[in-house]
Amino acid sequence: MIEFQNGIHVKGTGLWLDAKRRVDFCFVSHAHFDHAVKHAKILATPETAKLCQHRFGKAKFKTLEYNQPRELKKGIRVELFPSGHILGGAQILIEKRGVRMVYTGDFKLRKSLTAKKAEIKRCDILIMESTFGLPRYLFPPLKEIYARMVEFVEDAQAQGKTPIFLAYSLGKAQEAMKILSNRGFKLAVHGTIYNIAKIFEEFGVKFKNYQPYQAGKLEDRVLIIPPWAKRSRMVKNIPRKRVTILTGWAIHSDAKDYYGVDEAIPLSDHADFSELMEYVKKAGPQKIYTVHGFSEFSSYLKKEGFDAEQLKESTDISKSLW
Numbered sequence: 001m002i003e004f005q006n007g008i009h010v011k012g013t014g015l016w017l018d019a020k021r022r023v024d025f026c027f028v029s030h031a032h033f034d035h036a037v038k039h040a041k042i043l044a045t046p047e048t049a050k051l052c053q054h055r056f057g058k059a060k061f062k063t064l065e066y067n068q069p070r071e072l073k074k075g076i077r078v079e080l081f082p083s084g085h086i087l088g089g090a091q092i093l094i095e096k097r098g099v100r101m102v103y104t105g106d107f108k109l110r111k112s113l114t115a116k117k118a119e120i121k122r123c124d125i126l127i128m129e130s131t132f133g134l135p136r137y138l139f140p141p142l143k144e145i146y147a148r149m150v151e152f153v154e155d156a157q158a159q160g161k162t163p164i165f166l167a168y169s170l171g172k173a174q175e176a177m178k179i180l181s182n183r184g185f186k187l188a189v190h191g192t193i194y195n196i197a198k199i200f201e202e203f204g205v206k207f208k209n210y211q212p213y214q215a216g217k218l219e220d221r222v223l224i225i226p227p228w229a230k231r232s233r234m235v236k237n238i239p240r241k242r243v244t245i246l247t248g249w250a251i252h253s254d255a256k257d258y259y260g261v262d263e264a265i266p267l268s269d270h271a272d273f274s275e276l277m278e279y280v281k282k283a284g285p286q287k288i289y290t291v292h293g294f295s296e297f298s299s300y301l302k303k304e305g306f307d308a309e310q311l312k313e314s315t316d317i318s319k320s321l322w
């Protein structure tokens with residue numbers, strides 16, 4: 001029923017899920033580069049289609065809004081629904097002869113200020129991401145994370161330093177923009193982040209008090225840049241600064257040294273261990289395949305009584321329910 005080979009092929013539908021190489025027809029769950037490839041034809045939400053176009057140019061899209069079931073071909077129904085990961089991020093439900101299969105893509109259950117809240121649908125087969133699939137990965141409450149971000153800005157500014165946030169340019173950066181501008185801070189953002197924020201605004205996610213970063217014109221603004229820009233001349237030329245990174249991996253005590261920053265704050269776009277478990281319990285699948293992340297996650301699921309395994313190229317899925 002499914003075949004795993006640089007992406008997941010759902011046999012009998014002609015549809016691939018987040019394939020990593022170009023295929024004829026593929027569901028793209030969201031526009032991050034590790035999921036979005038320029039396929040011959042792409043099934044995605046209108047937001048993801050627009051963001052993909054921005055990132056890799058024109059392509060052929062079949063767009064579907066959330067919660068609008070469609071017959072893909074006779075007897076096969078598909079429906080996209082929010083993943084909570086980033087703007088436009090979607091999970092897909094594929095139903096055939098009454099058997100329901102869900103592929104989550106990247107997801108999180110906690111609230112986002114820039115993405116629709118994730119939904120969980122009952123299913124028989126669940127293919128899920130498990131990026132943070134170890135019990136040690138438990139993120140603090142969002143309120144605490146927001147407070148740390150504010151404290152970071154206030155501390156830096158009290159020392160006469162520019163606060164700099166490293167956040168990847170699609171999703172995390174716009175979430176940071178929303179959190180910080182809601183608290184009254186003025187922002188300067190890297191050009192790549194600015195251009196993507198403009199697309200978010202087309203879809204109704206508005207930001208306050210921001211402008212693209214121009215060298216020498218920071219004044220009292222908070223700077224948000226993608227992690228790769230940390231070593232750029234533009235950042236090196238800022239004389240007094242404090243730098244933090246926003247990532248779920250900040251849970252590790254040595255994250256600061258690993259990323260070479262003054263602070264690491266665990267704002268994540270992925271589910272933590274408890275969210276992964278909550279998802280599975282609510283979806284109630286008979287069979288779970290995990291993709292991405294730690295292979296150990298499937299053994300934790302087994303301990304909870306689920307039939308789970310990590311999807312590998314060699315996985316024998318002939319016994320699947322479909």
Ligand SMILES: [Zn+2]
Binds near residue numbers: 085
């Ligand atoms: Zn992603």
